[in-house]
Amino acid sequence: xxxxxxxxxxxxxxxxxxxxxxxxxxxxxxxxxxxLFVSDRPAAAAGVFTQSKVCGAPVKVSRQRVPSExxxxxxxxxxxxxxxxxxxxxxxxxxxxxxxxxxxxxxADEVLxxxxxxxxxxxxxxxxxxxxxxxxxQLSSSPEAYANAAKGMMTTDxxxxxxxxxLELSGAPVRISGAAxxxxxxxxxxATMLAVIMTDASLxxxxxxxxxxxxxNQSFNCISVEGHTSTxxxxxxxxxxxxxxxxLSGDDLAAFRYGVEEVAVxxxxxxxxxxxxxxxxITVDVLGLRTxxxxxxxxxxxxxxxxxxxxxxxxxxxxxxxxxxxxRTGVDLLETDITLxxxxxxxxxxxxxxxxxxxxxxxxxxxxxxxxxALSFPFGDAQVRFWTSDLTKEYVRLNSEYTT
Amino acid sequence: xxxxxxxxxxxxxxxxxxxxxxxxxxxxxxxxxxxLFVSDRPAAAAGVFTQSKVCGAPVKVSRQRVPSExxxxxxxxxxxxxxxxxxxxxxxxxxxxxxxxxxxxxxADEVLxxxxxxxxxxxxxxxxxxxxxxxxxQLSSSPEAYANAAKGMMTTDxxxxxxxxxLELSGAPVRISGAAxxxxxxxxxxATMLAVIMTDASLxxxxxxxxxxxxxNQSFNCISVEGHTSTxxxxxxxxxxxxxxxxLSGDDLAAFRYGVEEVAVxxxxxxxxxxxxxxxxITVDVLGLRTxxxxxxxxxxxxxxxxxxxxxxxxxxxxxxxxxxxxRTGVDLLETDITLxxxxxxxxxxxxxxxxxxxxxxxxxxxxxxxxxALSFPFGDAQVRFWTSDLTKEYVRLNSEYTT
Numbered sequence: 001x002x003x004x005x006x007x008x009x010x011x012x013x014x015x016x017x018x019x020x021x022x023x024x025x026x027x028x029x030x031x032x033x034x035x036l037f038v039s040d041r042p043a044a045a046a047g048v049f050t051q052s053k054v055c056g057a058p059v060k061v062s063r064q065r066v067p068s069e070x071x072x073x074x075x076x077x078x079x080x081x082x083x084x085x086x087x088x089x090x091x092x093x094x095x096x097x098x099x100x101x102x103x104x105x106x107x108a109d110e111v112l113x114x115x116x117x118x119x120x121x122x123x124x125x126x127x128x129x130x131x132x133x134x135x136x137x138q139l140s141s142s143p144e145a146y147a148n149a150a151k152g153m154m155t156t157d158x159x160x161x162x163x164x165x166x167l168e169l170s171g172a173p174v175r176i177s178g179a180a181x182x183x184x185x186x187x188x189x190x191a192t193m194l195a196v197i198m199t200d201a202s203l204x205x206x207x208x209x210x211x212x213x214x215x216x217n218q219s220f221n222c223i224s225v226e227g228h229t230s231t232x233x234x235x236x237x238x239x240x241x242x243x244x245x246x247x248l249s250g251d252d253l254a255a256f257r258y259g260v261e262e263v264a265v266x267x268x269x270x271x272x273x274x275x276x277x278x279x280x281x282i283t284v285d286v287l288g289l290r291t292x293x294x295x296x297x298x299x300x301x302x303x304x305x306x307x308x309x310x311x312x313x314x315x316x317x318x319x320x321x322x323x324x325x326x327x328r329t330g331v332d333l334l335e336t337d338i339t340l341x342x343x344x345x346x347x348x349x350x351x352x353x354x355x356x357x358x359x360x361x362x363x364x365x366x367x368x369x370x371x372x373x374a375l376s377f378p379f380g381d382a383q384v385r386f387w388t389s390d391l392t393k394e395y396v397r398l399n400s401e402y403t404t
Numbered sequence: 405x406x407x408x409x410x411x412x413x414x415x416x417x418x419x420x421x422x423x424x425x426x427x428x429x430x431x432x433x434x435x436x437x438x439x440l441f442v443s444d445r446p447a448a449a450a451g452v453f454t455q456s457k458v459c460g461a462p463v464k465v466s467r468q469r470v471p472s473e474x475x476x477x478x479x480x481x482x483x484x485x486x487x488x489x490x491x492x493x494x495x496x497x498x499x500x501x502x503x504x505x506x507x508x509x510x511x512a513d514e515v516l517x518x519x520x521x522x523x524x525x526x527x528x529x530x531x532x533x534x535x536x537x538x539x540x541x542q543l544s545s546s547p548e549a550y551a552n553a554a555k556g557m558m559t560t561d562x563x564x565x566x567x568x569x570x571l572e573l574s575g576a577p578v579r580i581s582g583a584a585x586x587x588x589x590x591x592x593x594x595a596t597m598l599a600v601i602m603t604d605a606s607l608x609x610x611x612x613x614x615x616x617x618x619x620x621n622q623s624f625n626c627i628s629v630e631g632h633t634s635t636x637x638x639x640x641x642x643x644x645x646x647x648x649x650x651x652l653s654g655d656d657l658a659a660f661r662y663g664v665e666e667v668a669v670x671x672x673x674x675x676x677x678x679x680x681x682x683x684x685x686i687t688v689d690v691l692g693l694r695t696x697x698x699x700x701x702x703x704x705x706x707x708x709x710x711x712x713x714x715x716x717x718x719x720x721x722x723x724x725x726x727x728x729x730x731x732r733t734g735v736d737l738l739e740t741d742i743t744l745x746x747x748x749x750x751x752x753x754x755x756x757x758x759x760x761x762x763x764x765x766x767x768x769x770x771x772x773x774x775x776x777x778a779l780s781f782p783f784g785d786a787q788v789r790f791w792t793s794d795l796t797k798e799y800v801r802l803n804s805e806y807t808t
Contacts, residue, residue, distance in 0.1 A: 054731025054739045084727060084739050086755055119724030120757050185711060185728070226710035228725075229732040306630035306710070306795075307589060307803060314804030320523030321632075323488060324589070327458025328633040335458045335488050351490055353524050391710070392804075393797040399711060400718030400796075 009143045010164045013175040013200035015040045015242025017139040020152025023131020025079040025117075025124055034128065035152030036135040037074040037196055038104055043240035044202075045071030045112065046209035048216045050233035056083035057093040058113040059234060065109050067205035071238055072106040074196050075113050075132065076153050078181070082115040082123050083231040092123045099129060103136035114194050114234045116181060117155050150179035153194055156398070157183045161270040163263045169252040172245045174201045176256075178263045180235075182271035186225035193220060195235040195267050201256055202241030203248050211257040212237040219264035222296075222386045225275045226395075227304035235264070272387045277395030280312050280371050284386040288377035289331070295384040297329045298375065303388035313390040315366035317358065319348040322373065333377065341374040413547045414568045417579040417604035419444045419646025421543040424556025427535025429483040429521075429528055438532065439556030440539040441478040441600055442508055447644035448606075449475030449516065450613035452620045454637035460487035461497040462517040463638060469513050471609035475642055476510040478600050479517050479536065480557050482585070486519040486527050487635040496527045503533060507540035518598050518638045520585060521559050554583035557598055560802070561587045565674040567667045573656040576649045578605045580660075582667045586675035590629035597624060599639040599671050605660055606645030607652055615661040616641040623668035626700075626790045629679045630799075631708035639668070676791045681799030684716050684775050688790040692781035693735070696788060701733045702779065703790035713795035719770035721762065723752040726777065737781065745778040 012018060018037045025033040047066035049059050065071070075096055082089050097111035104111070115123070139145070150160035161180045166173060182193035203211070216235055237260065241247075248256050273281055284302055289295040302308055302325045311318035319340050326338055336351035345361050346354050365371055416422060422441045429437040451470035453463050469475070479500055486493050501515035508515070519527070543549070554564035565584045570577060586597035607615070620639055641664065645651075652660050677685055688706055693699040706712055706729045715722035723744050730742055740755030749765050750758050769775055 051734075052728065052731035053733075053735070053737050054727055054742075084724065084752075084755065084757075086740075119728065120752075228709055228711050228728065231728050231731060305632060306799075307632050310800050310803035313800065316804075320488065323458055324456065324523065324632065324635050327456035327635060329457075330455075331457070333457050336490075338458075348488075348524075351488065353488075391800060393800045395710075396714050396717065396795060396797045396800055399714035400720075 018149035019138040020148030024127035032152040034131040035076045035149040039240040042070035043238040044205040046212040056232045057089035061093045062112045067209040072110040079117040083119045099132040153181040163266040180267040185230040200243035203239040215261040215264040219268040224303040275389030277392045278389035280390040285374040287383040289382040290380040299386035309391035422553035423542040424552035425539045428531035436556040438535040439480045439553040443644040446474035447642040448609040450616040460636045461493035465497045466516045471613040476514040483521040487523045503536040557585040567670040584671040589634040604647035607643040619665040619668040623672040628707040679793030682793035684794040689778040691787040693786040694784040699788040707792035717794040
């Protein structure tokens with residue numbers, strides 16, 4: 001059972017409590033800007049982080065603390081990325097984990113930290129120092145508290161993003177619950193935006209790490225708004241074993257890994273559903289390549305391309321721009337190797353345009369938010385699915401007029 | 405002496421005649437759509453072409469004919485790229501060169517061909533077959549005929565692009581004249597948009613080839629509108645020796661090579677001046693890297709980036725987006741290695757934001773079309789200069805509403 005919306009009724013896994021509070025990072029607006037996720041017992045933890053050489057202080061701190069057999073909490077503030085802030089930024093990030101540790105009663109290195117928002121400003125530590133104890137007092141396992149935690153991570157997001165999946169592993173119910181944020185600067189490179197995935201399954205940290213990396217490669221690494229990898233991208237997985245399952249292995253571990261991937265895919269798609277200014281949600285399938293790297297290069301090039309994105313904004317099935325993208329990836333191919341379908345209609349087949357009713361397809365693209373692009377090649381079995389948004393005047397307005 | 409505008413008074417080199425006619429590729433609009441460039445004697449010829457695996461038929465034909473000691477003519481049509489058109493497209497491109505050869509009285513393989521415009525439609529060969537003899541009748545060495553040749557190449561360009569440079573080599577006057585087109589799908593990758601550069605200097609084809617490749621690397625390969633390498637990019641250099649100079653060597657060859665580079669740079673900048681929908685002309689200097697490849701990667705990443713481009717549209721000196729671009733290139737660097745100037749004002753120095761008057765700088769960016777971004781690093785002497793445009797609502801409109 002997967003849900004992927006602004007529902008207030010999604011449940012946390014056993015043994016987790018969360019909350020989101022307004023502590024003042026975003027000024028006196030009353031908007032939630034600090035989220036806390038706490039496990040009542042040590043959780044195996046894994047993390048995947050931005051590959052950008054310019055990364056935020058929280059990334060530097062958290063990266064050193066995973067994988068781990070014993071994480072207790074994640075603290076996240078929005079409104080300020082604490083990136084490009086030098087030594088003081090690093091001290092502030094460490095101080096955040098120390099403050100949480102004091103409240104929870106654990107070591108600072110059992111706390112992970114994320115910040116998201118503007119780059120290059122020092123954190124308002126006064127606000128955060130009073131916000132963390134206040135958040136700790138409000139911790140709860142209720143659906144409302146979980147929704148608030150998802151809201152406290154938001155920047156330009158227009159809705160909060162939560163996904164819950166329930167599995168039965170060896171007869172025991174296991175829950176995987178994830179929350180994510182992201183609206184722009186989306187172009188992960190073996191990394192991703194902020195997301196926290198919690199489970200009450202029992203896992204070794206090594207298995208948690210592998211499950212998370214594999215899931216991220218199929219989800220957050222397969223989305224793009226404008227292809228810009230951010231300084232703050234972080235995905236965390238916490239597995240606390242509170243469901244009472246044995247440490248997972250074999251078929252149970254495989255089923256769990258698939259569950260994590262589904263949660264990650266749904267969160268990644270929710271980020272693209274909320275892409276800044278977007279009118280269309282575009283699924284790009286690339287099939288029949290020799291390697292996943294080839295399929296990925298083609299899917300990412302199409303997904304990042306301003307000309308493809310603007311054509312879709314205009315509801316135009318412009319195969320020339322898509323085929324031209326294939327050519328510029330460096331993948332060894334000829335136009336006669338390319339077959340293209342849009343919304344299931346074949347419009348270009350092995351190098352030749354196909355007759356089809358352009359008005360019908362264009363109207364379909366104009367009237368529906370979802371567009372599917374499928375490219376097939378004759379080389380092999382490797383394939384990738386990618387999700388992207390279109391490029392609209394509203395995206396330009398949001399990213400050029402924000403200062404006025 | 406360099407000129408770079410819509411002047412009607414720019415001169416061709418000796419021994420060249422050109423023209424542009426309206427033959428009907430663009431319908432009955434009367435807009436010029438066929439250009440002819442003819443040398444009255446065999447010219448050494450070099451060419452640089454798109455690296456896209458999906459390339460137009462004219463690229464396939466012309467690429468096999470250079471470098472050459474004996475080229476006589478270049479024929480270019482606009483309004484139709486003759487790309488992704490299979491065997492028939494290839495035959496049409498060859499036929500175009502055969503028709504020109506018949507008029508000029510040379511072999512078909514002494515004629516080079518380019519097409520630019522929509523991808524995926526067969527050329528209207530009736531129009532072209534009558535257009536080529538009509539163009540041949542109008543050939544002239546006049547400035548008007550040269551301007552018409554530059555106009556006949558245009559697609560969405562709003563002005564035609566010509567550059568002339570005069571040198572004295574061993575006491576003899578030598579002229580280098582170039583014409584180019586380009587307004588979008590600009591993201592050359594060791595290749596470029598359409599340009600024809602003619603000179604009356606005498607060169608071996610090997611030297612012409614090397615001079616052109618070096619010039620292209622400093623000019624057309626250093627521009628971007630949206631980073632999309634097209635199917636049709638072509639730059640040609642024809643050197644017919646009509647100035648009476650000896651075959652160039654030594655210092656004269658070096659001076660000539662520098663002249664070709666200056667012509668290519670000015671044509672490349674003219675393409676960015678005419679970038680679709682752009683409000684700003686942005687010069688990106690990246691200095692102090694270990695290798696040119698590193699500097700190039702940083703300059704191109706910034707120049708292609710939608711978030712940097714929209715910030716400049718909004719007249720915002722948003723250093724966070726620029727610094728974040730540096731981090732995602734894969735180049736080995738830390739934020740403390742980065743110093744950033746915008747329009748000569750240092751706003752970020754070795755990892756720390758610098759105090760400056762943001763209102764003054766922002767007003768300057770709002771009131772002027774030209775913006776300079778300069779990034780310096782402490783690693784070495786390698787540097788690159790790149791030119792790009794901003795991303796506006798008008799760009800989105802042009803590329804999404806063209807079908808309505």
